Amino acid sequence: MILTLTRRALMGTALAFGLAGAAAAQDFPDRAITLVIPFAAGGSTDVVGRIVADRMSQELGQQIVVQNVGGAGGSLGAQQVAKADADGYTILMGTVATHALNPLILKQKPYDPVADFAPVSLLVLVPNVLAVNPALPVNTVQELIDLAKKEPLAYASSGNGTPLHLSGELFKTMAGVDITHIPYKGSGPALTDVLGNQVPVIFDNLPSASSHISSGKLKALGVTTAERAPSFPDVPAIAETLPGYETYSWNALFAPAGTPPEVVETLASAAKTAMADPAVVARMAEFSAEIVASGPEELAEHVKAEMTKWEPVVVEANVSLD
Amino acid sequence: MSTRQKDDTDLIAGIGLMAAAAFFGWQTIGLEIGTSLRMGPGYFPMILSGLLFILGLLVTIKSFGREGEPGTPIAWRGILFILPAPIFFGLTVRGLGFVPALFFTTLIASQASVKMRPMYALVLAVAVTVMSTLIFSYGLGLPFRRFGPWLPF
Amino acid sequence: MDLLSNLAMGFSVASSIANLGFCLIGVILGTLIGVLPGIGATATIAMLLPITFQLEPVSSLIMLAGIYYGAQYGGSTTAILINMPGESSSAVTAIDGYQMARKGRAGTALATAAIGSFFAGSVATFLVALFAPPLTAVALQFGAAEYFSLMVLGLVMSVALAHGSVLKALAMVVLGLLLGIVGTDIYTGTPRFTMGITQFADGLNFVAVAIGVFGFAEILRNLEDEHEREVMTRNINRLFPSRQEFREMAGPILRGTGIGSVLGILPGGGAILASFASYTMEKKLSKTPEEFGKGALAGVAGPESANNAGAQTSFIPLLTLGIPANPVMALMIGAMIIQGIVPGPSVVTDQPQLFWGIIASMWIGNLMLVVLNLPLIGLWVKLLTVPYYVLFPIIMAMSAIGVYSVNGNPYDLFAVAFFGLLGYIMSKLRFEPAPLLLGFVLGPLLEENLRRAMILSRGDPTTFVTRPISAGLLVVSLIVLVLVFLPQIRKQRDEVFTESEG
Structure with a gap:
């Protein structure tokens, strides 16, 4: 009732x-x-x-x-x-x-x-991008993978569990390499440390990294989308090296x-x-x-x-x- | 003050610190400590809790053999009305809305003083509410609902 | 003579009638909002962002920058008048500024803050114009190890903030560090000390902690025996500093400007230390260190200058790298992007009008602030003659709005009540809030950088001494530590150990 x-x-x-x-x-x-x-x-x-x-x-x-x-x-x-x-x-x-x-x-x-x-x-x-400090002697995704197999590397991201962290993890899995993840509180501090070469590699949003890529302070190795980004036609997609990679x-x-x-x-x-x-x-x-x-x-x-x-x-x- | 020389304030302070250290230490249980290379989430809090405990112990020990200073009265009325005011605001600002929540918050807080007369408190609360609504809600455009869903209109 | 022509161009941009107007609106809004307890520059700029969409990029950034340093300035006013610091920097100003106010020297304290801020702001602006690019290069040398050592130095210095027992001050620092840990561990995502409350996942809100332990605790203290004593002395002496006082503040202002300019450049928390560092230095250099904590003029002049200098130089990483040194700078970046400007190294070359215009406007804005605020001092001081039982409910209402406006999070209001109680208990037990607040601010930075440095060095702790800058900072920390713990100094300290309330 x-x-x-x-x-x-x-x-x-x-x-x-x-x-x-x-x-x-x-x-x-x-x-x-x-x-x-x-x-x-x-x-x-x-x-x-x-x-x-x-x-x-x-x-x-x-x-x-x-x-x-x-x-x-x-x-x-x-x-x-x-x-x-x-x-x-x-x-x-x-x-x-x-x-x-x-x-x-x-x-x-x-x-x-x-x-x-x-x-x-x-x-x-919004595409993400894999970029390195220009001092790191690699110019392509393949060279980065080869280097990572020879010596220990670290990559910066905007934090634990962020799309950028997971883009990095997906990259590690697909490339079969181990790169130490260094989380930051947001994209800004992560970028700072990569620009200052405290950490050699970064996964970042393309918008926040774009001005550093254009000015040559960062070397973009690849974008995470399946196709190249229209704003950076010269930067290959990571998928060109690791087919199927897309974030x-x-x-x-x-x-x-x-x-x-x-x-x-x-x-x-x-x-x-x-x-x-x-x-x-x-x-x-x-x-x-x-x-x-x-x-x-x-x-x-x-x-x-x-x-x-x-x-x-x-x-x-x-x-x-x- | 007791006949034997001790600084009561520092004695309580030291015990309080040790209690706080124990609380944080207890909360650290279950957090992974890790190694110096890969410090876990518990590493730093554990060291700090330990440090705080030692400091509390030192304060306690040093409190003996020294004369303390007389304490000052405790603002019970203040505690009773000042502290609930922001809590009330937090509980009601979404439900009642900005205007009524602020009015009552000011009214509650104003009761903390023995010098505050009821009529005066009411006038003050109205004035504060009107001014704040004009400044924050209309002037600065803070995204508060002026009157919330708990109200019938 | 590039610099001169650039500056000339900057001034011509910034001194257009419209831009002067926006600069004025910015500093007025900033000051007014900074004066309201709890509402800081971050909340204000976030609120006003939409308005700036319709403006020219230069004008909107000039206005936002004006709000930023206006709010810094207004925040000091509140810290001095009612012991309510809205930002970490003004927490230091509150220590001696509020004591000066209680002794009837509010006018002097406010004037000192105004003059110090203006001088520091002008010098630092000039530094930005002159050395922005090379200074950025220095800032980039700071990695995790360097930041860790810098934070250690900051913590060591914080002990000097205390005017009572060193031991209890240390305990407060450690308690602050523990409170700073509350929230999600950034390395593993584990929640720590959050009591299972998701709203504390990003840590306790600084404004809530500061307003609680400083402001609410002070209100409670003032309500202890209302009939017997007045909160503020009625006989307010002169508003403007005497010649003697001008002489007293000159040194602290110069040194504060230097410290603030250097620390402000470091993204990632350098600026936080500026006012604390200046306070420590002044106390150490002072012939009358026992005055500190009871209304020392140098304790206002130095930190205020350092704070303002740091506020200006923190624009350097923003303008040259596009990297925010603090949340306000992050908002400025957002404002730039919305306006279609990509912040970064290219701004100086691609948008010289914007870059130099902002720099010139900073100087103009500082001038406006001092012109605007010196006459206002009389008004502020009058505010103190309002009976306290009328004033404090207003303060309470403003604080509640202010704390809520930061994140729109009711839990911040519960936290402010808790920290009000904690602050009051602390004051009863003769603990001081300033070291706690410094620990709270530095705690997360200290741990984050320690762990990051250890991961980057692959577990080798010598990284802190093999990296030259880090090693240098640690040596300085050691020197300060020795100075603090030299028995003589300690004895002297114990002699002057008296309750600050009077």
């Missing part, structure tokens, strides 16, 4: 919410939207997020307020959006870390990357699960328009980011594919966080 009552009450509530949601969806958005960026301000996800938010605000006619909720490798921000009201007024700038790596790595799962979110749009793919970082918009489909659609089409803006296209090109601007279904597929791809790498590298 109590059970049925409760169930009925629940259904009633759900229905009421559903109706309210439908009503709200028609004039969505009628107030400011919060875009949660799960990393500190100033990083590459933040930059992509702010550029997109700025343009999407014009499209939607409502301000998109960027809120940085950093911490725990992006998990805190993602968790906050997962728990937020499913009305589309709180959305997340998800990344490969929040929606593929963390769920695989963390022993305690703070959220479910598939069940807790309504995918909106896959915005950009990249990505940024995508997510809403909490249960967000009305019309709202998701409004957001996705605003994102699509924003990403087609010539000014945004130019910024992303400078940033070496490849624009995708997909729809919700493609993003859902993408998340599944990414989780499938990374699982063996995570297992192989034996990375796990509590």
